[in-house]
Amino acid sequence: YDYDLLVVGSANADLVIGVERRPGAGETVLGSDLAVHPGGKGANQAVAAARLGARTALLARVGDDGNGRLLLDSQRAAGVDTAGVLVGGAPTGVALITVDPSGDNSIVVSPGANGKLTPEDVRAADALLRASRVVSAQLEIPLETVVEVVRRLPEGTRFVLNPSPPRELPDEVLAACDPLIVNEHEARIIVGGEPAGSPSPEDWARALLALGPRSVVVTLGAEGALVADAEGSARVPAVKVDAVDTTGAGDAFTAALAWRLGAGSAPAEAAAYAARVGAAAVTRAGAQVSFPTAEEVAAL
Ligand code: ATP
Secondary structure, three states: OOOEEEOOOOEEEEEEEEEEEOOOOOEEEEOOOOOEEOOHHHHHHHHHHHHHHOOEEEEEEEEEHHHHHHHHHHHHHHHEEEOOOEEEOOOOOOEEEEEEEOOEEEEEEEOOHHHOHHHHHHHHHHHHHHOOOEEEEEOOOOOHHHHHHHHOOOOOOEEEOOOOOOOOOHHHHHHEEEEEEEEHHHHHHHOOOOOOOOOHHHHHHHHOOOOOEEEEEEOOOHHHHEEEOOOOOEEEEOOOOOOOOOOOHHHHHHHHHHHHOOOOOHHHHHHHHHHHHHHHHHOOOOHHHHHOOOOHHHHO
16 A cells, blocks of 8 residues: 555634633624644644554545645645645635633634545545555545445445434445544534433444444543444543643544554554543644654653
8 A cells, every 4th residue: 555544534724713701693803912822633644643653544635825825835845645635616614713811712614625525536435445554534524425435435345434413324334334433522413312321432432333334433622532433442641731722632533543543553442542642632722733653652
């Protein structure tokens, strides 16, 4: 394989303004200077994997505009192969983010070019799929595009899905996931209901496994994660750190897990490594800029 990981997903420019108070309907407030950061779950995962040393490629679509160039630059700076990043068709996706002093935010996402990453684009990227040991996707691109990835997956290639933002998934997508990586909020929507009582992560994992994925990982923030498959389940403790900003922790965790599983690590071992990567990411502000190198993970 030429690539340890191919990420198929979104690339967004995060447009962030600090405000004293988030505006209500009809209200205008003054904010800080605008900060523009490269983001989007696909772009974040690719940068996270490449920074750890994984040979990584990205299949995504950005606009022919300044935000698109910002995203391409950050991918290349991290060492991601961007030959699969398509340019044009719509403006680069953006997330408009207002953050108040307590850290609470309001976000509006305009998918832009992410919404124009089509099944046809996946078919045209056949060589990239064949060259990749693991393929990772999220749901900030059209579901039909993710379905096409699953249909085109070469024999022996592992598929990893973080279904975010969550929605119900077709059986053929669920059946391909190894693992399906969710937090409890996402689990609730994928399952389409709640296990009886106050469900534990183990209950969520069982309910998810019943839908057909080969394995499941439930992320639990500062509580770590749970890995589960037909053989059983195991808790993976979080690494204790001073959390500064959890943005992108899930993306860093997912990228690290996908890479280590592809390298042959056992699920609990891969998740323990991913938990270290997620923990390192929360110790620094921002998303892509907060992702650690392998040396930084080792030093944690
Ligand atoms: P996101 O909010 O980015 O969508 P998520 O909800 O999918 O993230 P989290 O559970 O928040 O994912 O984080 C992923 C992993 O990162 C966790 O399983 C954990 O290992 C690690 N992590 C997250 N927050 C912390 C924290 N405060 N301290 C230590 N580790 C953390």
